[in-house]
Amino acid sequence: MRARPFDWRKTPGIAPFAAFAIIFLYAPLVVLVIYAFNANNVVTIWTSFSLKWFGVAIQDQAIRDATFNSIVVAVASTILATIIATLGALGLERGPNFRGRGTAIGLVGLPLVVPEIVTAVTTLVFFSGIGLNLGLFNLIIAHTVFCIPFAMLPIQARLKEMPAGVEEAARDLYADERRLFMKVTLPLLAPGIMSGAMLAFVTSLDDFIISLMLAGAGTTTLPVYIYSMLRVGVTPEINAISTLLLLLSLIFVVAALLLTRKRS
């Protein structure tokens, strides 16, 4: 191996700095999880170990409803956004070049750069302007829209880095359009679609501002409900819900890692 002229790991002070950064990022999470197992009614005063708040959280009907809403919205908008993103990416990357292709790509990515509060207010104004009042479907539509660019990024990247000529090779070897897609394009695109879907799911599940603006009675999502609980007072129940959410995201991240590792 050639000696490297510069090794950032050897920079003086990098180790303590990194340690500080990691503690800064993860200490709150650790504290949150620990206090989820606190028996006391006041979250900051530790008395003894208990699973009681998990029980409370799971049996809380409002939390159950909010969780149900969140999952329905996340699953539905993930499926819709991923399908639209896949088709969009295929159209933009594989379709014929057209005038305004660059503009189209920019427009699709707009929700990534527009402040969420702007999207939230305009969506609210728009929905009430046209009198759209479909309950959860309002949320699903809004979430689908802002999840599309998140789902599309990895799919587009995957399409761009697809090895040169494999699609031509498939056509050369007698594959018609349908089998070219099913046997070659889609299998090669699958990891991108999977990560796109996961990004979309997490983005939707995590969304607060847009959901807060659009949620009406009976369509409250979990982040919005947790926020309303905070205003009443912090109990370890919130820690317990957050811990469960954390667990859910961890499962997703690990699944994504395992999936990509299996591919390569």
Next chain:
Amino acid sequence: MSASALTTPPNLPKNRASGVNTPLVEVHELVKRFESFTALNNVSLRIGRSEFFTLLGPSGCGKTTLLRIIAGFEHPSAGALRLDGEDLIALGPNQRPINTVFQSYALFPHMNVRDNVAFGLSMLRAKPAVIAERVEEMLALVKLGHLADRRPAQLSGGQQQRVALARALAPRPRLLLLDEPLSALDFKLRKEMQFELKRLQRETNVTFVLVTHDQEEALTMSDRIAVMSEGLLQQVGTPEEIYETPANRFVADFIGEANLLAGRSLGRARDDLVMVRPERVSLKRPGPGVNGKAMGIVTLVTYVGADTIYETELPDSVVVKARMRDREDRFAPGDQVAIDWPDRAERMLGAAPETGVAA
């Protein structure tokens, strides 16, 4: 002949009425224009059955465009393209009994070697037993039977190349196209694969059309070569014809080394451009009874193993190269020499340009 007849497995017996006398491939006045430039300018070609045919030229000469039109990936602006007398233009790449070995190999990364080789036949809906047998046969042909379960990423460049060949030959195409197939391999492997390709072509009897910019590769492998430049066909002929009797200055210059001399440099009345290969040029010590085409002075001596290459300068500073094997009589820079070659080694290439001709 309908499109569907062409897409039935190309391994049907060749019982066409067109017979042996018609060419397998007929390229007729093909033109391909891209937005601002013409990649192919009225190219006409005939490629025979079981021929090893090479499209040779520098990058940008249109050879790859021609190959892609034959494969069906590009649509010509004008002209006709026939295979066994059938018009191909309206058919997509998946409807032509033609397979391609791609420059990048383009193996399917998500399939193992066996499934890669089976792909064409399975798209043609051949019976599984037939596919399995053919795949084994192909893997044996390219000596890769032991790697059938590997993924392409687990293979070396040379092995991937063989898989690409097996995959393209498995559906028994009537024509195999090879797009610079050896350019990604290192020198030694490239030499091996040249012989390997030649062997495969003989054993399978399939017509090969190879695209390359490597003139040595073209000379050693081909039955016939088409030399292309700037979208135009410069010459079509056997390697010997191309090398010994180049049709024009471009071919003479591109294939092998050539001394290109104006008649006036040799003191001739006709100022034609004269081409002589360096290995046909001999140097002699001047003296009584020693004749030559010209007198010159040795300026550079390069020893290249089997031969020695001498650069000599004529009185008008034109350089003539001589490649000689004689070890008895060596020359040194500064020596006066008589430069000679047999008359039949000369090739006239029309009027010489006004300005000096660089060899």
